[in-house]
Amino acid sequence: MAVPYVGRMRFGLVGTGYWARVAHAPALARTEGTELAAVWGRNPRAAAELAAEYGATPYHDVSEFLAGIDAVSFAVPPDVQAPIATQAAREGKHLLLEKPIALTEPAADGLVEAVERAGVASVVFFTQRFQPDVRAWLAEVAARSGWAGAVSAWLGSALEESNPFNTPWRRDKGGLWDVGPHVVSLLWASLGPVVSVTADPGPADVTHLVLHHQGGATSTTTVTLSATEAAACFEVYVWGESGRLAAPLGSLDRVAVLSVALGELVANARAGQTRHPCDVRFGRDVGRVLTEAQRQVDARRAGIV
Numbered sequence: 508m509a510v511p512y513v514g515r516m517r518f519g520l521v522g523t524g525y526w527a528r529v530a531h532a533p534a535l536a537r538t539e540g541t542e543l544a545a546v547w548g549r550n551p552r553a554a555a556e557l558a559a560e561y562g563a564t565p566y567h568d569v570s571e572f573l574a575g576i577d578a579v580s581f582a583v584p585p586d587v588q589a590p591i592a593t594q595a596a597r598e599g600k601h602l603l604l605e606k607p608i609a610l611t612e613p614a615a616d617g618l619v620e621a622v623e624r625a626g627v628a629s630v631v632f633f634t635q636r637f638q639p640d641v642r643a644w645l646a647e648v649a650a651r652s653g654w655a656g657a658v659s660a661w662l663g664s665a666l667e668e669s670n671p672f673n674t675p676w677r678r679d680k681g682g683l684w685d686v687g688p689h690v691v692s693l694l695w696a697s698l699g700p701v702v703s704v705t706a707d708p709g710p711a712d713v714t715h716l717v718l719h720h721q722g723g724a725t726s727t728t729t730v731t732l733s734a735t736e737a738a739a740c741f742e743v744y745v746w747g748e749s750g751r752l753a754a755p756l757g758s759l760d761r762v763a764v765l766s767v768a769l770g771e772l773v774a775n776a777r778a779g780q781t782r783h784p785c786d787v788r789f790g791r792d793v794g795r796v797l798t799e800a801q802r803q804v805d806a807r808r809a810g811i812v
């Protein structure tokens with residue numbers, strides 16, 4: 508078991524790309540109780556530049572990077588995150604993970620096992636789950652009963668040429684894996700655990716999901732990264748006996764929200780608490796929904812069903 512943490516937590520940041528620069532590095536620098544001590548990147552120059560900006564040490568070797576830190580914050584593609592996070596957990600580091608936690612079930616299961624064996628704290632940054640106004644909305648949803656279901660869509664424009672999120676794994680995996688985790692996480696939190704999913708692809712990376720929740724509610728969502736900026740939106744509402752309640756998904760101070768997630772990770776590590784509503788186990792459960800959806804999408808595209 509990892510020893511409960513005392514004092515400032517020395518974080519290493521994995522990744523030097525857009526999200527690392529605009530969200531993780533500034534959030535690590537400003538969150539009470541955290542210190543950005545080390546930066547790892549496959550590009551040594553980018554790692555050196557980002558580290559210099561924050562007075563941190565750049566690394567190219569993962570083991571050397573991990574040796575001097577207490578926790579790791581990830582801002583790399585999921586298939587890069589999973590093996591490094593598994594190694595970090597085995598070495599007793601607490602984890603601030605990005606969604607999705609991995610791209611395959613074995614990789615996700617291996618990460619969960621490493622976290623559980625080491626007894627480290629973990630938080631997956633399902634962004635909206637850390638927004639105070641969305642948390643208030645979820646509390647209101649929980650306080651009322653009789654919800655029949657939810658309707659939602661994330662029409663993203665990340666694949667537009669000039670979008671900073673137009674990166675290789677997003678072009679490859681599309682909206683199901685990039686914005687899908689956020690939507691499934693919110694639907695899960697508002698209507699209960701997802702017990703089954705039906706998925707049907709549309710054009711480009713458009714994916715339609717129908718979710719059945721424990722307790723009987725059903726929800727639908729459409730996710731894509733191929734929308735134009737003019738069409739882009741993120742909407743979720745639940746509906747039922749008492750009417751309709753829309754989630755407040757407007758503008759977002761990403762550094763402030765990530766700072767909430769980091770603060771909760773640090774508090775849990777200090778308390779020796781490894782459970783969190785958005786911990787690595789929840790990240791794995793959301794990933795299982797996406798994996799099954801992907802299986803159905805592939806089968807439909809191949810004309811098997």
Ligand SMILES: NC(=O)c1ccc[n+]([C@@H]2O[C@H](COP(=O)([O-])OP(=O)(O)OC[C@H]3O[C@@H](n4cnc5c(N)ncnc54)[C@H](OP(=O)(O)O)[C@@H]3O)[C@@H](O)[C@H]2O)c1
Pocket residue numbers: 522523524525526527548549550553581582583584585587605606607632633634671672674675676685
């Ligand atoms: N929670 C949220 O709201 C939110 C928002 C945005 C992003 N994210 C998550 O944050 C993560 C990073 O996103 P991003 O937008 O910065 O783009 P990204 O393409 O996921 O990551 C870019 C970073 O990963 C590095 N990288 C790419 N392939 C690599 C490989 N094979 N080995 C080692 N490093 C590699 C890049 O290095 P180079 O610069 O050398 O290419 C760059 O540092 C993703 O997991 C994404 O899901 C979450």
